[in-house]
Amino acid sequence: xxxxxxxPATLSLSPGERATLSxxxxxxxxxxxxxxxxxxxxxxxxxxxxxxxxAAGIPARFSGSGSGTDFTLTISGLExxxxxxxxxxxxxxWPLTFGGGxxxxxx
Amino acid sequence: EVxxxxxxxxxxQPGGSLRLSCAVSGxxxxxxDLSWVRQAPGKGLEWVAAINGGGDETHYQDSVKGRxxxxxxxxxxxLYLQLKSLRDEDSALYYCATHTWASWGRGTLVxxxx
Numbered sequence: 001x002x003x004x005x006x007x008p009a010t011l012s013l014s015p016g017e018r019a020t021l022s023x024x025x026x027x028x029x030x031x032x033x034x035x036x037x038x039x040x041x042x043x044x045x046x047x048x049x050x051x052x053x054x055a056a057g058i059p060a061r062f063s064g065s066g067s068g069t070d071f072t073l074t075i076s077g078l079e080x081x082x083x084x085x086x087x088x089x090x091x092x093x094w095p096l097t098f099g100g101g102x103x104x105x106x107x
Numbered sequence: 108e109v110x111x112x113x114x115x116x117x118x119x120q121p122g123g124s125l126r127l128s129c130a131v132s133g134x135x136x137x138x139x140d141l142s143w144v145r146q147a148p149g150k151g152l153e154w155v156a157a158i159n160g161g162g163d164e165t166h167y168q169d170s171v172k173g174r175x176x177x178x179x180x181x182x183x184x185x186l187y188l189q190l191k192s193l194r195d196e197d198s199a200l201y202y203c204a205t206h207t208w209a210s211w212g213r214g215t216l217v218x219x220x221x
Binding site (some may be wrong): 001034036038043044049056070075086087089094095096097098099100101102 | 134143144151152153154157166167169202207208209211212213214
């Protein structure tokens with residue numbers, strides 16, 4: 001099983017600041033790494049697929065990068081709606097796995 | 108617009124059973140691989156099971172193998188998850204999601220408690 005470790009667990013930032021979230025895999029991934037946003041009381045929302053491709057309708061301030069075992073989600077210029085929990089997910093191999101999440105909170 | 112609507116959750120005693128359903132619309136159902144994902148209260152996301160469009164290939168999280176069964180009825184555009192031998196740790200909000208992972212339902216809550 002591929003274990004995904006997200007860091008930090010909590011990120012305290014102010015609106016307008018840049019957020020950098022990390023996801024590290026226990027073994028190298030080909031490319032099937034996705035990022036999701038989850039707001040309280042809502043289902044997860046796909047942000048980034050295949051490590052760096054923004055999903056339909058996702059603002060350009062969200063970007064994904066990385067390869068192998070190290071991946072990053074960057075949110076450039078946090079807006080109020082961006083304060084939420086973010087998860088990474090690998091779909092390289094079964095069982096599919098999610099990281100433990102990073103909560104982006106208002107400082 | 109793709110829509111997924113889960114149902115069938117509820118309160119069940121340890122060792123009991125439930126069948127969850129996910130009604131899907133807005134896509135060619137028989138071509139869509141589908142998954143169940145769960146989230147315990149206040150916890151993260153956990154993938155549970157997946158099934159291919161034809162229904163002949165399934166995958167499971169180790170913790171549910173032998174207890175949960177994923178299936179689908181392509182004539183009814185509906186995905187199922189049969190839950191048996193339920194444990195306290197199976198208590199969660201259960202979501203269904205499409206193969207693109209861009210569409211999710213709102214979830215159905217399963218509570219296992221005596």
